[in-house]
Amino acid sequence: MKRKLLALLLCAALMVSAVNGALAQNSGEVTELVMMFMTWTGAPADTQAVQDAINAITVEKLGLKVDLQISDVGAYKQAVQLALSGGEQVDIFTTIMLNYPSLVAQGYLTDLDENDLLATYGAGIVTAVGQEFIDACRIGGVLYGLPNNRDMAQGRGCAAVATEYLDGIGYQVPADQQDSEIVKITLDELNDIYARLHETYPALEVYRPVQLSMMQFSNVDFLGGSSFGVLMDYGSSLDVVNLYESDFYRDYCERMYDYNQKGYISPDATTDTTSVTELVKAGTLMSYTTGGKPGIRQQETNMCGRPMTIFQTMDDYISSNAVAQFPWTIPINTVDAEKAMILLNEFYTNPDLANLLSWGIQGKHYQVLDTGLIDFADGVDASTSTWNPSVGWEMPNQYITYVWNGNAPDLWQQIADFNTNAKKSLASGFTFDSTDTATELTAVQNVYDEYQKSLEYGFVDPAVGIAEMNAKLMDAGLQRIIDDKTSQLNAWEALNK
Amino acid sequence: MNIKESNTRLPTASIGGKARQYRRFWPVYLMMLPGLIYLFINNYMPLPGAIVAFKQYNARLGIYSSKWVGFKNFEYLFRTSDAWVITRNTILYNVAFIIVNTILAILVAVVLSELTGKRKKAYQSVILLPNLISTVIISYLVFAFFSVGSGFINKSILPLFGVAPVSWYSEAKHWPYIIIFVNAWRSVGYLCIIYLATLMGFDRAYYESALIDGASRLKQFWYITLPLLKPTIVMLTLMAIGRIFYSDFGLFYQVPMNQGALYATTNTIDTYVYRGLLQLGDISMSSAAGLYQSAIGFVLVLGANMLVRVIDRDSALI
Numbered sequence: 001m002k003r004k005l006l007a008l009l010l011c012a013a014l015m016v017s018a019v020n021g022a023l024a025q026n027s028g029e030v031t032e033l034v035m036m037f038m039t040w041t042g043a044p045a046d047t048q049a050v051q052d053a054i055n056a057i058t059v060e061k062l063g064l065k066v067d068l069q070i071s072d073v074g075a076y077k078q079a080v081q082l083a084l085s086g087g088e089q090v091d092i093f094t095t096i097m098l099n100y101p102s103l104v105a106q107g108y109l110t111d112l113d114e115n116d117l118l119a120t121y122g123a124g125i126v127t128a129v130g131q132e133f134i135d136a137c138r139i140g141g142v143l144y145g146l147p148n149n150r151d152m153a154q155g156r157g158c159a160a161v162a163t164e165y166l167d168g169i170g171y172q173v174p175a176d177q178q179d180s181e182i183v184k185i186t187l188d189e190l191n192d193i194y195a196r197l198h199e200t201y202p203a204l205e206v207y208r209p210v211q212l213s214m215m216q217f218s219n220v221d222f223l224g225g226s227s228f229g230v231l232m233d234y235g236s237s238l239d240v241v242n243l244y245e246s247d248f249y250r251d252y253c254e255r256m257y258d259y260n261q262k263g264y265i266s267p268d269a270t271t272d273t274t275s276v277t278e279l280v281k282a283g284t285l286m287s288y289t290t291g292g293k294p295g296i297r298q299q300e301t302n303m304c305g306r307p308m309t310i311f312q313t314m315d316d317y318i319s320s321n322a323v324a325q326f327p328w329t330i331p332i333n334t335v336d337a338e339k340a341m342i343l344l345n346e347f348y349t350n351p352d353l354a355n356l357l358s359w360g361i362q363g364k365h366y367q368v369l370d371t372g373l374i375d376f377a378d379g380v381d382a383s384t385s386t387w388n389p390s391v392g393w394e395m396p397n398q399y400i401t402y403v404w405n406g407n408a409p410d411l412w413q414q415i416a417d418f419n420t421n422a423k424k425s426l427a428s429g430f431t432f433d434s435t436d437t438a439t440e441l442t443a444v445q446n447v448y449d450e451y452q453k454s455l456e457y458g459f460v461d462p463a464v465g466i467a468e469m470n471a472k473l474m475d476a477g478l479q480r481i482i483d484d485k486t487s488q489l490n491a492w493e494a495l496n497k
Numbered sequence: 498m499n500i501k502e503s504n505t506r507l508p509t510a511s512i513g514g515k516a517r518q519y520r521r522f523w524p525v526y527l528m529m530l531p532g533l534i535y536l537f538i539n540n541y542m543p544l545p546g547a548i549v550a551f552k553q554y555n556a557r558l559g560i561y562s563s564k565w566v567g568f569k570n571f572e573y574l575f576r577t578s579d580a581w582v583i584t585r586n587t588i589l590y591n592v593a594f595i596i597v598n599t600i601l602a603i604l605v606a607v608v609l610s611e612l613t614g615k616r617k618k619a620y621q622s623v624i625l626l627p628n629l630i631s632t633v634i635i636s637y638l639v640f641a642f643f644s645v646g647s648g649f650i651n652k653s654i655l656p657l658f659g660v661a662p663v664s665w666y667s668e669a670k671h672w673p674y675i676i677i678f679v680n681a682w683r684s685v686g687y688l689c690i691i692y693l694a695t696l697m698g699f700d701r702a703y704y705e706s707a708l709i710d711g712a713s714r715l716k717q718f719w720y721i722t723l724p725l726l727k728p729t730i731v732m733l734t735l736m737a738i739g740r741i742f743y744s745d746f747g748l749f750y751q752v753p754m755n756q757g758a759l760y761a762t763t764n765t766i767d768t769y770v771y772r773g774l775l776q777l778g779d780i781s782m783s784s785a786a787g788l789y790q791s792a793i794g795f796v797l798v799l800g801a802n803m804l805v806r807v808i809d810r811d812s813a814l815i
Contacts, residue, residue, distance in 0.1 A: 084556060085780065102779070107557035267645040271666050271754045332557060435553070438782060439573040442773030446579060446764075449772055450757040459667055459758075476577045 031339050032065040036083070036093035038076035039389035043068075046360065046386040054356050064343050070389075073097065083333070084108045090333045091340040094148075096326035096394055101139055101224070101431045103329070109144040110330040110337050118143065121341040124349035128397050136323035136429035141495060145327025146344065150393040151415050152322045153422030155182060155292020157217050157314030159190055160300045161197075163307040165204075165286045169196040173309070181297045187313045191255075197286050198264055205285045206264035208276050209457045213289040214252060219314060221425045223489070224432025225321045228444050228473075229482040234317050235425025238493060240486045242478060244470050253466060256458030270453045277303040292316065294414035298406050316418060320427035328396055344396065351400040358401045360387030368402065375405040430492045437484050440477030447472045550784040570785035573773065579764065587765040590749075591741040593677050594684075595734055601685045603726065606692035607718060621693075625686040632747025639679060639752055669761040672753060676763065680748055688733070695729045696722065731805055731813075739798035742790045743767065766790065 044050075051068045058064045069090075071079040077097045083090050084103075095103060103109055112118045118125065118134075125146055126134060133147045171193060177183050185193075198206045215222060220243055221235035230243045243249055259265050266272065279285035281304050290300060292312050300308040330340045347353050359366045359374060365387045366374045376385060392398045399412040408414060434441055451469040454460040519526065550570055552563040574580060605624065609617060627635070642649045643665040651662040665671060703721050712720070744765035753763040770786040806813035 105555075106780075107555035267664070268647070270756060270758070271640065271644070273754075438779055439569070439576055442573040442782070443576040443579070445773055446760075446769060447577070450760040450764075452757055454667065454758045459664075472577070476579075 029063055030059055030065055031063065031336060032067055033091035033335070033340055033343055034067045034069055034089050035343075036069045036071070036076075036080055036090055037391070037394060038071050038073050038094075038096060039391050040073050041389075042072035042075075043070040044387045044389055046365070049364070050356055050360055050387055053361055054353060057350070057352060058343065058346065062339075062342055062346060064339055066343060084331055087333060089335055090331050091335065092328060092330055092344050094326055094328050094394055095145060098326075099225070100137075100145055100324060100327060100329075101433055102435075104139045104142075104144050105433055105435045108331050108333075110332055110334065112143045112146070112330065112341070117337060117341050118146075121338055122146070122345045122348075124345045125396075128348045128399075133323050137327045137431075138429070139431045139433070145324065145329040146348075146396075147323050147327050148393075148395065149397045149399045149412075149416075151293040152419045153293070153316045153318045154216070154322070155296070155312050155314075155316045156219060157187070157312055158182070158290050158292040158296070159207075159287055159311045159313070160280075160290045160296075160304075160308045161193065161287040161311065162280055162304065163309045165197055165201060166193070166309055169193075169200045171196070181294070182292050182310045182312045185311050185313060190311055190313055193311075194259070194264060194287070195262075198262065201286065202263075204283075205266045205279070207259055207287050208265065208269055208279060208285050209256060209289070210276060211452065211456075214249075214456045216289050216291050217252065217314070218248060219317070220246075220248065221319045221427065223320055223427060223430065223485055224434070225325070226432075226434075226441065227448070228441065228478055229485040231320070231425060231427060234315065234423045235320055235427050238426055238489055240482050240489060242470070242473075242482060244466060244473060250462055250466060253455045253458070253462035256456060257460075257462055258458070260458035265458060269457050270459065280304040280306065280308075294418050295407050295411055302406075316422035318419065318422045318424050318428065320425040320430050323429065324431055326394070347396040349397070349400070354395065354397050354401045357395045358389075358392040358398065359404075360385075366402070369405060371405075371409065372402075373405045373407070373409060374402040427489060427492075429496070430489055432485055432488060437477075437481045440480050443476035444473050444478050444481065447476050547784065547788050549781055550788045552781055554779070554781045566781075570779075570781045571789060573782060574766075574770075574786060574789060579769065582761065583764050583766050583769045586762065587744050587767075588741055590673075590676065590744065590765065591737070593673075594680055595737045595741075597677055597681050598684055598688055599730060599734065601681055602688035602692055603723075603730075605685060605689040606696055607722060609689065609693055610696045621690070624689065627683045628687045630683075632745075632751045635679065635683065636747075636751040636754060639675070640754065643675070666754060666756050667758040669759045669763070672759055672762040676748065676752065679752055680745070683748075691733065692726065692729065695726060699725050727809075728811075731809075735798065735801055735805065738801045739794050741797055742793045746771065 047068055047070060051066065054068075055065045058066060069079070069083075080090070080093055080098055082088075110117075112122070129147055129149060133152070134143065137143060137145045137147050173183050174185075194206050197204075215227070219232070219234050220227075221231035223230050223240060227243050229240045231238065232241060232243075232246060232248065256265075276285060276288035277300070280288070290296065290310070292310060297308060297310050300310065328344060330337055330344070334340045347357065355362070362368065363377060365377055365380065365385055367377045368374050376382070382388060392401060395401075399416065403409060403411045447469065450472075451460075451465060455462060455465045455469065546560060549560045549563070551565060551567060552560065553566045553569075554560065555563045558564075609620060609624075612620065630638075640648070643651075645651060645662065645664050645666060648665070650665075655662060663671070665675075699722070703725075704717055707717050707721060744767045746767045749763050749765045749768050750771065753759045756763075766786070770783065773782075802813050
C-alpha cells in the first residue's frame, strides 16, 4: 500500500516538476531555486513575506529567486527523501535529520569540487567557515556538503538544576565561580547535590534521564554518528571499541540504577514523553542533563520558565562527526548547480539575508535595541511572532546575524572560541560509509532499542542487563561493524596524515 | 462462486459463446473499465519497481541501473534470533485476532439483531466508537490504566485486592492479553456490523418454522444462523489470512509506547522494519521488507483458499 502510494506520488511529482521546468524556461532570466530546511513547528506564518524580502535582494543582485520549502522537524526527513527520490527540483538543502554519508552513498548529492564549483562561486563560504571545517565534510576525499557556523563543540557532563531548589538546600556556588555561566564541579559533588535535593524535596523528581543523556554525559566519540563502535576518552586514540563493554558504560548504568533505587527517577520515566524542560516548568522535576555551550544558561532558563544553574562535570569536546553532522548540500536534482552555489554563497556572506532567515524582517518581527542586541518588535512576543523559528544554528552562517537580547553581546565570538578551545577527536572529519554494514546496523539498533531505556534509565540491574545486551549485540553482528569502522578509519588516517 | 454450476450448464463454452457474451454485456464491461484502468495504474504499473528490493539503490544511476545485490537486502530480516520472535509475534497475534474477533463479533451481532428500535441504534453506535478513535489516543487511554506511577489499575484496582503495583511497561508477559483485548475492543464494532447486515438479510421463515418445531434459541443459532453466516465468515477470514504477515503498526508501536523492554511480546515485522530503517532510510531494504510480506501474504491467501475449496467448494473465493 505504502509503495503504491509512493509510486503514485512520484508520478505526480515528476509531472509537476516537468511542467515547472517548462514554465521556468519561458519566464526569462530570473531563475527560481528551491531551498529546503526544517523548523520545530513547520513553515512560520510569514514565510511568504520573508521569502519576498529575500527575493527583493537576490533578484536585483544575482538574478535569482528563492522558493523556501519549510517542513516541521518530524516531517522534514520524509519531505526531502520524497523530493530527492521523486526527481523534484531541490537546489539547496540542509542534511539535518537525514544521514549525510548515506545520502552520499545513495548518490543524491553534487560533488562541490567538480568544475571548481566551490572555488569559483563559493569563495565567501570558505572564508566564512574556514578550510579546516570544510575539509571535515569530505567523504572519501570528495566534498559533498558545506558546514555551517554554529556551536560545534559540546560541554559534556552538564546538569541543569533549577536555582530555587539549590537555594532551598542552601547550596552555594563556589566563590571563584560566582560569575561564570557554567559551574564546574565533580561528579561526586553533583551526586551530593542530588542527595540533598531528594532529602529536602522528597515529593519532587530529582533527575530525569532522556535518550540523549548517556551521550551528553560521556567522554565517548560516537564514530560516524552511531554508538556501535566508538572511540573512548574524547577520541584520544583511534582504537574502535564496543562502548557497551566499557567501564564508562558500566559506571554510568550503575549510577542510574543507584539513582533509581534511591527514588530520584519517576517510575514513568520510560513512557512519559513530556520534555524535561516542560517538567521543570510544571514544577515536578528539579534537574536534567544538557549539552553545555555559551548562552546555555539563558537558553535553559527561557525554556524552563525559571532561573537555572548549569553544572559541568566533564570537558568541552568536538566529536569526530560534529562538523559534518548536517552540512548544507546541493542535490543532483538542482536545475543549475552554479546558481545554487552562488545563492548559498550569498546566504553565508550577506548579513541581510542571514538576518532574514534567522530573525525575520526588521521592524515587523524584531527591533534593534540601543545595545546593538535585538528583541521582539513592539507588540510582538514569542507566542504571537509570525517568524520565530529558533533555528539560527541550522542556517548557513549564524555569526553574521544579530545577537538576541539576554545573551552576551559577543556571543558569536564566544562560540567561535568555544569551538577552538574544545578538545578535538583524533578522528575529526572521519565519516563512516555504512553501505556494507546496513544489515548489521539495523539488527544491532533493534537490540539496543530493546535495552537502552531499561539500562540507561536505571530500571534494570546493570550486572545482569549489560551482559545480556552485549551477547545479543554480538549475535546481531556488532563485531562486523566495529571491524568495518576500524578498516575505514585506518584508510582515512592513511589518507589524511 | 458458481463455477461448478455454470460449468455443468455450459459444458462446451465455445469462443462464439464468449463473443456473444461480450456483445450482450458490453455496457457492463464498459462500466468496469475505469476501475480496471485505475487498478492497472495503481497496482500493476509500479510492480516492475519491486526490483529495487534486489538492488543497492543509487539515485544517480536510477532503479534499473543500480547495482544488483540479489537477496542481500532481505538478510537483515533474518539476521538475528529476533527474526523468529517477530515472525512468531506477527502470526500468533493475527491468528488470535481472527479467532477472538470473529467469535465476539458474531455474538455481538446476534445480540444486536434481537434488539429493536432506538436501543439497537444506540448500542450499535457505542460499540463502533472505538473503531473511530486514533491509535495515538487509544495508547493514552491504555496508559491512563497502566501507567506505573499514576495509572488507574496500580492506584485504584490493585490496592483493593492488596496486590503490589506492577511495572506494566517493563514486563513483557502482560502484553499479549492487553494487546488482544485492546484490538478486540477496537475492531469488534466494525466487524459485527458486517455480520449484522448479513444476519438481517436471512429469511425469517427458517426461524419461524424452527420455532414451531420447538427449537431453542441456542439450537436456532447453531443450526440456522451459523450455517447461513458461513460464507461471510469464510470470506472475512480469508481476507484476514491474506494480511496475516502484516500487523497494525499503531497497535504494536503506539499502544505499548514503543518500549524496548516489551519487544519480546510486542515486536512485529512492521515495527522491526520501521525501527531499523528509521535510522538508515534505505529504499531498497524497505522494499525488500514489503515484497517479502506481500509474497508470503499471496501464498497464504492462495493456500487458505485451496484448503477451503477442498473442504467446501461453494465457500471458496476462486
